[in-house]
Amino acid sequence: xxxxxxxxITDERALEERRNEFxxxxxxxxxxxxxxxxxxxxxxxxxxxxxxxxxxxxxxxxRESQRLSDIVEDMLDVALIQTGKLxxxxxxxxxxxxxxxxxxxxxxxxxxxRVVRKIDENLPPVDADRDKVAQILVNLISNGLKYxxxxxxxxxDAAYDSERxxxxxxxxxxxVGITLEDQERLFTTFHHLRHPNxxxxxxxxxxxxxxxxxxxxxxxEIWVQSEPExxxxxxxxxxxxxxxxxxxx
Amino acid sequence: xxxxxxxxEEAIRSLVAATLENPERYTVLLAEDGDQALEMAMRERxxxxxxxxxxxxxxxxxxxxELKADSRTAHIKVIMLTALTLDEDRDKACNSGAxxxxxxxxxxxxxxxxxxxxxxxx
Numbered sequence: 001x002x003x004x005x006x007x008x009i010t011d012e013r014a015l016e017e018r019r020n021e022f023x024x025x026x027x028x029x030x031x032x033x034x035x036x037x038x039x040x041x042x043x044x045x046x047x048x049x050x051x052x053x054x055x056x057x058x059x060x061x062x063r064e065s066q067r068l069s070d071i072v073e074d075m076l077d078v079a080l081i082q083t084g085k086l087x088x089x090x091x092x093x094x095x096x097x098x099x100x101x102x103x104x105x106x107x108x109x110x111x112x113x114r115v116v117r118k119i120d121e122n123l124p125p126v127d128a129d130r131d132k133v134a135q136i137l138v139n140l141i142s143n144g145l146k147y148x149x150x151x152x153x154x155x156x157d158a159a160y161d162s163e164r165x166x167x168x169x170x171x172x173x174x175x176v177g178i179t180l181e182d183q184e185r186l187f188t189t190f191h192h193l194r195h196p197n198x199x200x201x202x203x204x205x206x207x208x209x210x211x212x213x214x215x216x217x218x219x220x221e222i223w224v225q226s227e228p229e230x231x232x233x234x235x236x237x238x239x240x241x242x243x244x245x246x247x248x249x
Numbered sequence: 250x251x252x253x254x255x256x257x258e259e260a261i262r263s264l265v266a267a268t269l270e271n272p273e274r275y276t277v278l279l280a281e282d283g284d285q286a287l288e289m290a291m292r293e294r295x296x297x298x299x300x301x302x303x304x305x306x307x308x309x310x311x312x313x314x315e316l317k318a319d320s321r322t323a324h325i326k327v328i329m330l331t332a333l334t335l336d337e338d339r340d341k342a343c344n345s346g347a348x349x350x351x352x353x354x355x356x357x358x359x360x361x362x363x364x365x366x367x368x369x370x371x
Contacts (some may be wrong), residue, residue, distance in 0.1 A: 031332035
């Protein structure tokens with residue numbers, strides 16, 4: 001009985017700690033861009049300044065608004081996942097074409113130029129949701145770019161696994177890598193990598209949680225192989241589209 | 250008068266630097282993390298330190314405690330700037346020895362007014 005009670009209290013404390021951590025992190029992630037937006041708007045209204053400075057402040061407001069919008073989108077995705085309301089629209093998705101669209105959407109052409117595409121055009125289409133696959137790729141590629149030196153490439157590869165009749169996609173970087181301790185919490189909410197060289201790297205800490213849930217919902221699996229200071233490779237699988245399987249059979 | 254601002258967010262550093270820009274009255278020094286803040290505070294001996302709470306290496310609470318525990322820097326006024334809002338975060342700020350506590354998002358002009366009040370007493 002005492003042991004049972006002790007476990008209950010411990011569980012409650014752990015839950016309370018996680019709740020507090022969630023509130024603190026969500027508060028920090030939302031309030032930080034809001035501070036810049038409200039602050040620079042106030043300075044624009046109240047201060048006389050040069051045209052160059054005005055433009056600079058407006059650019060910061062625009063950038064931080066985009067950041068806030070991304071955070072809100074991620075939080076809405078998490079809410080949909082956690083309330084079981086995530087909807088997917090299955091269709092045959094050509095990975096090579098989706099990757100090309102993802103690279104076009106990356107903010108900087110310079111960043112897109114660091115991505116090495118190795119996806120075979122003849123790969124069978126996967127049975128998935130095009131938007132969700134795009135979001136998975138955007139998240140994994142952006143992480144690879146963020147957590148590796150600007151001179152290093154991020155390689156996206158995909159191969160057909162005939163044994164399990166699925167496509168295995170890999171996104172590999174030569175970045176800071178992930179410790180075993182971080183790997184254990186990698187796909188949870190609000191987890192940020194702890195690495196001294198990456199202190200200024202931004203992120204909501206929700207991306208990989210969302211990615212894992214999208215992959216799970218699409219009937220695939222996701223995992224990572226990583227070595228600190230060497231790099232990380234993320235693997236995810238997606239089932240081949242049914243009619244494509246029949247054609248290939 | 251020297252004011253040291255420590256925040257790992259580049260946009261917040263720009264905002265506070267722009268808010269306090271007044272070369273005849275203030276020299277604003279910028280630090281990107283807790284370690285750098287302590288090192289600069291020790292070297293430059295500012296009259297006021299503005300500290301973000303969530304920073305790499307050492308957080309704002311830790312920096313504040315170390316500043317207040319060292320006789321060479323204990324007199325420096327400290328304002329915490331934080332996006333954290335739980336009661337226990339406010340308690341931590343008080344316990345670390347901070348003189349004021351500002352919650353993000355804040356009005357830059359309200360911050361400027363608070364800075365002027367504090368520096369008027371130095």
